Amino acid sequence: DAKTTQPNSMESNEEEPVHLPCNHSTISGTDYIHWYRQLPSQGPEYVIHGLTSNVNNRMASLAIAEDRKSSTLILHRATLRDAAVYYCILSPISSGSARQLTFGSGTQLTVLP
Amino acid sequence: NAGVMQNPRHLVRRRGQEARLRCSPMKGHSHVYWYRQLPEEGLKFMVYLQKENIIDESGMPKERFSAEFPKEGPSILRIQQVVRGDSAAYFCASSPLPGTEAFFGQGTRLTVV
Numbered sequence: 400d401a402k403t404t405q406p407n408s409m410e411s412n413e414e415e416p417v418h419l420p421c422n423h424s425t426i427s428g429t430d431y432i433h434w435y436r437q438l439p440s441q442g443p444e445y446v447i448h449g450l451t452s453n454v455n456n457r458m459a460s461l462a463i464a465e466d467r468k469s470s471t472l473i474l475h476r477a478t479l480r481d482a483a484v485y486y487c488i489l490s491p492i493s494s495g496s497a498r499q500l501t502f503g504s505g506t507q508l509t510v511l512p
Numbered sequence: 513n514a515g516v517m518q519n520p521r522h523l524v525r526r527r528g529q530e531a532r533l534r535c536s537p538m539k540g541h542s543h544v545y546w547y548r549q550l551p552e553e554g555l556k557f558m559v560y561l562q563k564e565n566i567i568d569e570s571g572m573p574k575e576r577f578s579a580e581f582p583k584e585g586p587s588i589l590r591i592q593q594v595v596r597g598d599s600a601a602y603f604c605a606s607s608p609l610p611g612t613e614a615f616f617g618q619g620t621r622l623t624v625v
Contacts, residue, residue: 442516442603442616443555486554500605500614502547502555 403487408507411477419472419506421487426467429491433500434461434472436483443486443502446472482510514538516606516617517586524623525594533589533620537606544587545614546579549601561587594624 404422411417423432434446447454447461449470454461460473474481484505517536525531537544542563547555560568561581572579576594581587591598601621605614 437555442605442619445613445615448613500545500547500555500557504554 403489403503405485405487405503405506407504408509410509410511411474412511413479414476417474417477417481417508417510419474419485419487419508420469421471422469423487423489424468426489427491430489431491432461432463432467432470433488433490434459435486435488435500435502436481437486437505438480438483443500446485477508477510479510479512482508484508516604516615518602518604518617518620520620521618522621522623524625526625527595528593531591531594531598531622531624533591533602533604533622534586535589535604535606535617536586537604538615541606541608541615543607543610544581545605545607546587546589547603547605549603549619551600555603558589591622594622596624598622599624 431448431450433448435443436446437443447456447459449461449463451463453463462471484507486502486505488500490500516538519534523531535544544561546558548558549555557571559572559579561579563581564583576592578590589602599622601619603616603619605616607614
């Protein structure tokens with residue numbers, strides 16, 4: 400399985416934008432880039448996913464490099480409730496393979512008031 | 513539409529007892545995934561099931577662990593003769609199709625004393 404690399408931790412000030420990077424230099428052409436986050440004592444929560452084009456939803460934006468070897472999750476205005484561990488995960492779209500999410504260690508985001 | 517429901521939220525078992533963890537997927541979801549999160553670690557995939565079928569159990573320990581997803585009722589993760597090393601948070605996720613967004617439950621925190 401292709402691997403992702405994320406910084407262990409990042410800090411942000413409240414109400415400022417946050418850019419969470421992820422490197423995935425061995426990504427294959429059929430891998431989707433997924434982002435999940437896990438708040439303390441909670442189950443993971445889906446944030447966003449994409450394949451090649453940049454994506455926006457109500458929670459965040461996903462910027463994908465043209466060569467797809469890296470991506471950035473963008474939280475436009477961080478709030479205290481965004482403090483969580485953010486996981487960048489690659490998952491194949493092949494219907495023949497069981498879908499499973501390989502969670503790495505993620506990035507612990509701290510939001511400062 | 514209720515989310516993924518797991519029960520119990522907390523479970524305490526003595527060494528050697530059996531633990532049964534239940535997961536009711538979201539309505540309309542026929543794909544269920546179980547993950548385990550050991551203290552201070554990331555989530556690890558255990559098993560992927562569709563109704564009445566185990567699709568991928570590559571992450572399940574070879575002994576004492578079993579999972580089912582019957583035609584009617586919740587998915588069950590069963591751990592026989594629990595040991596202290598089984599203490600962890602067990603998360604269930606469901607999706608309507610493989611390769612689509614997975615929704616996680618709040619988890620069951622198993623403590624073996």
